[in-house]
Amino acid sequence: MPTDQTCTDPSCFFCLMKEPDPSIRRPEITNYFKKKALFDDQELVLVLSGLWNIAMTQPDDPELPSLGIFECMASLISKSINNRAWLLRNQNIYIPYYAAHVIGSYTMNKVEFAEKAVESGVITPLMELLRGKMSWVEQRVAVRALGHLASYEKTFGAVAEYEDEVVKLAMNLASTCLEEVYVKFVGVKDTNKRLKYHRDLLTRGIGGLETENRKAEEWASQLQCWSLHILNCFAIKERSLGLICKQEFLKDLCEMWGGLMNQTSPAGVGLVRILCYSKVGRKSIADSQKLAENLCNLSRSSDDWQYMGIDCLLLLLNDPDTRYKVIEIATLYLIDLIDLRALGGRSNVGETITRTLLSDFKQRESKIKNSKVRRALEDIWGLMVDRREKEHAISEEKLQEKRVMVSLIKQQGNHSFWVGEIKEAILKFTEALELCPLTFRKQRIVLYSNRAQCHLLLRDPDAAITDTTRALCLSNPPNCHGKSLWRRSQAYDMKGLGKESLMDCLMFINGCIKSGGTSKSKHMKIPYYAVRMINKQVDSTWIFTAARSKSHAKKLQQSHGGGDQYLNDQMLRMIIENKGFMSGLSTILEESLIAEGGSHRRKMDKARGRKKAVLARST
Incomplete structure (x- = not known):
C-alpha cells in the first residue's frame, strides 16, 4: 500500500489513514486500535493528538467509531490510571486527556456513537478521571464526555448507574473548580512550578504566561459549565433533586454564570430554571433569599439570560405554594418590566408579567403584608388596567394636546435640572409621566x-435602576437606549453589582459604535468614562476573584505590586476585540445543554450571542 516516502514504519497510523482503498484501510485501522494500547513507543502521543484533531473536525464521521476507537481510548485511559510508570514515560502523560477528549467529541452529536461508546466500556475509565485520579485538566474532558452520554435517553441509564456519585462529584466540581484552577495554576506565578503538560495542553505549545492564563480561565469556566450540564441531565428527569436542591449548593449557583467566557451557556441560572420546572425545585429556590434576589437582579439586566431570570420568577409566582414566598421581592423588580414586548424569543412579555402579578390580587390583597408591595400592585392595576381603558377612548385630538403638554412640562423639568433644582426636576418629570399616554413610548423613554x-x-441608585429599566423596556429592541444603559451601569456600580454594571456598560459602548461608526472608521473613540467602568468591573467580576481573595491575595500584592493587572487587561481586550476561543479547541459552544427530540433532552435556548465587540483602539 502507498505510504509516506519518508516513513519507515509499515504500521504507521498516519500512513494507514492515507490509504485510499477502504477494504485495506479499515481492517488495518481496526487492527491498530486493538494492538496499539499494548505498545510503548513515542509515536503514541502523536497518534492521539492526530485522533483528537480528527474527532474535533469530523465528529460525525462514522469510520473511526465503527473500527474500535472507543475501546482503544478506554483501554488507554485505564492503562494511564493503573500504570504510573508507563504514564510517566515518553509523553504518555498527555494520553488520558486526548483519549477522553476523543470520546467526548465523537459522542456530542450522534446517539449511535454514544451507544457504541457505552458498549465499548468508556464509562468506567471516565469515572476514574472524574474522581480526580489525575488533575482538573482531565476532569474537564471527562465531565464533558460523561455529559454527552448522560444527554441521550438511550445512554443516560449507563451514567445513572453511578447517579449518586456523579451528582455529588459534579456539584463539588461546579462549586470548587475555580478555586482549584486558581490555586494550582493561575495563582502560581513562577511558571517553572506549573505542570508543564498543563501549560502545553492549554497553549498547544505556543504562547506565554498571558495565553496560559487566558486559556486556564476559559477551561475553568468550561469545567464548571460541563459539571452543571450533567446536573441538568438529572434535574430535567427530576432525579437526585434532594441533592441538587441543597441550600448550600443553591447559594453557590448564584455565583456561576457563563456570559463572557461561555456565551452559549447560562451556567447557574440554566440549572435554576430547570429546577423551577419541578415542585421540589421551586420550593427549595423559594426558600433561598439570596437566589431569589439573584434572579430579580438578572431580570433587570441586559444579560443574555435576562429572560431566564424572568421565566424563573414567573414559574415561582404561578405556583400557589411558592407565590407568596417570593411575591414581595419579585413584585418590586418585575413591576419595572411590564412594558417589555419581545425578549428571548418570547412575545408580550410585559403582558405576561402583568397578568401573573395581578392574577389574584383583588381576591388576596390582604395576604400581602408589605405595604410597599401592595401599593406597587395597585399601581400596576391602575396603570395597565384602568388607565389603559381610559386612554383607549381618548380622541386623536386629545392625544396631541397631551403630547404638547408633556413636552412643555419636560422642558420645565430640564430647566430645573440645569439650574441645579434636582428635586424640582424629578417632580416635573413625574408629572409629565403621569400625563403622558402609554402609547407615547419614545416620550416616556426620555422622561424615565x-x-x-x-x-x-x-x-439614589435603586430609584435610578427602576427608571432606567423602565426606559430600556420601552426601547425597541429592549435594552438599547444608550443613556439609560450608561445611567443604569452607574447605578449598579453604586450598589456593588459588578456583573450587571459591566453588561450595561458593554451594551452602551456597542450602541456608541453603531451610532457613531462607519465601515471606513479606523479609530473609533470610546468614552473614557465607559472604558474606566469596564476596567473596574472586569476586575470585580473576574472569574477567579473569589479564589484570589481566599488564597495568596496579600502575597500577590507584595511580590507583584499589582502584577495581576495584565489578566484584567487581557480579559478587557478579549471582550473589546471579540477574541473568542483558540481555533481547534473544544468549548461549551459545541452543543446545547439539553438536546431536542425523543431523547428527553431539551435544547438550550440559543443565546443572542456575545455582545458586539468594542474596538480596542479607544482613545
Missing part, C-alpha cells in the same frame, strides 16, 4: 431616563 439621572445625582 431623565428622571433616572436626577436620582443618580441624589445618590
Whole structure:
C-alpha cells in the first residue's frame, strides 16, 4: 500500500489513514486500535493528538467509531490510571486527556456513537478521571464526555448507574473548580512550578504566561459549565433533586454564570430554571433569599439570560405554594418590566408579567403584608388596567394636546435640572409621566431616563435602576437606549453589582459604535468614562476573584505590586476585540445543554450571542 516516502514504519497510523482503498484501510485501522494500547513507543502521543484533531473536525464521521476507537481510548485511559510508570514515560502523560477528549467529541452529536461508546466500556475509565485520579485538566474532558452520554435517553441509564456519585462529584466540581484552577495554576506565578503538560495542553505549545492564563480561565469556566450540564441531565428527569436542591449548593449557583467566557451557556441560572420546572425545585429556590434576589437582579439586566431570570420568577409566582414566598421581592423588580414586548424569543412579555402579578390580587390583597408591595400592585392595576381603558377612548385630538403638554412640562423639568433644582426636576418629570399616554413610548423613554439621572445625582441608585429599566423596556429592541444603559451601569456600580454594571456598560459602548461608526472608521473613540467602568468591573467580576481573595491575595500584592493587572487587561481586550476561543479547541459552544427530540433532552435556548465587540483602539 502507498505510504509516506519518508516513513519507515509499515504500521504507521498516519500512513494507514492515507490509504485510499477502504477494504485495506479499515481492517488495518481496526487492527491498530486493538494492538496499539499494548505498545510503548513515542509515536503514541502523536497518534492521539492526530485522533483528537480528527474527532474535533469530523465528529460525525462514522469510520473511526465503527473500527474500535472507543475501546482503544478506554483501554488507554485505564492503562494511564493503573500504570504510573508507563504514564510517566515518553509523553504518555498527555494520553488520558486526548483519549477522553476523543470520546467526548465523537459522542456530542450522534446517539449511535454514544451507544457504541457505552458498549465499548468508556464509562468506567471516565469515572476514574472524574474522581480526580489525575488533575482538573482531565476532569474537564471527562465531565464533558460523561455529559454527552448522560444527554441521550438511550445512554443516560449507563451514567445513572453511578447517579449518586456523579451528582455529588459534579456539584463539588461546579462549586470548587475555580478555586482549584486558581490555586494550582493561575495563582502560581513562577511558571517553572506549573505542570508543564498543563501549560502545553492549554497553549498547544505556543504562547506565554498571558495565553496560559487566558486559556486556564476559559477551561475553568468550561469545567464548571460541563459539571452543571450533567446536573441538568438529572434535574430535567427530576432525579437526585434532594441533592441538587441543597441550600448550600443553591447559594453557590448564584455565583456561576457563563456570559463572557461561555456565551452559549447560562451556567447557574440554566440549572435554576430547570429546577423551577419541578415542585421540589421551586420550593427549595423559594426558600433561598439570596437566589431569589439573584434572579430579580438578572431580570433587570441586559444579560443574555435576562429572560431566564424572568421565566424563573414567573414559574415561582404561578405556583400557589411558592407565590407568596417570593411575591414581595419579585413584585418590586418585575413591576419595572411590564412594558417589555419581545425578549428571548418570547412575545408580550410585559403582558405576561402583568397578568401573573395581578392574577389574584383583588381576591388576596390582604395576604400581602408589605405595604410597599401592595401599593406597587395597585399601581400596576391602575396603570395597565384602568388607565389603559381610559386612554383607549381618548380622541386623536386629545392625544396631541397631551403630547404638547408633556413636552412643555419636560422642558420645565430640564430647566430645573440645569439650574441645579434636582428635586424640582424629578417632580416635573413625574408629572409629565403621569400625563403622558402609554402609547407615547419614545416620550416616556426620555422622561424615565431623565428622571433616572436626577436620582443618580441624589445618590439614589435603586430609584435610578427602576427608571432606567423602565426606559430600556420601552426601547425597541429592549435594552438599547444608550443613556439609560450608561445611567443604569452607574447605578449598579453604586450598589456593588459588578456583573450587571459591566453588561450595561458593554451594551452602551456597542450602541456608541453603531451610532457613531462607519465601515471606513479606523479609530473609533470610546468614552473614557465607559472604558474606566469596564476596567473596574472586569476586575470585580473576574472569574477567579473569589479564589484570589481566599488564597495568596496579600502575597500577590507584595511580590507583584499589582502584577495581576495584565489578566484584567487581557480579559478587557478579549471582550473589546471579540477574541473568542483558540481555533481547534473544544468549548461549551459545541452543543446545547439539553438536546431536542425523543431523547428527553431539551435544547438550550440559543443565546443572542456575545455582545458586539468594542474596538480596542479607544482613545
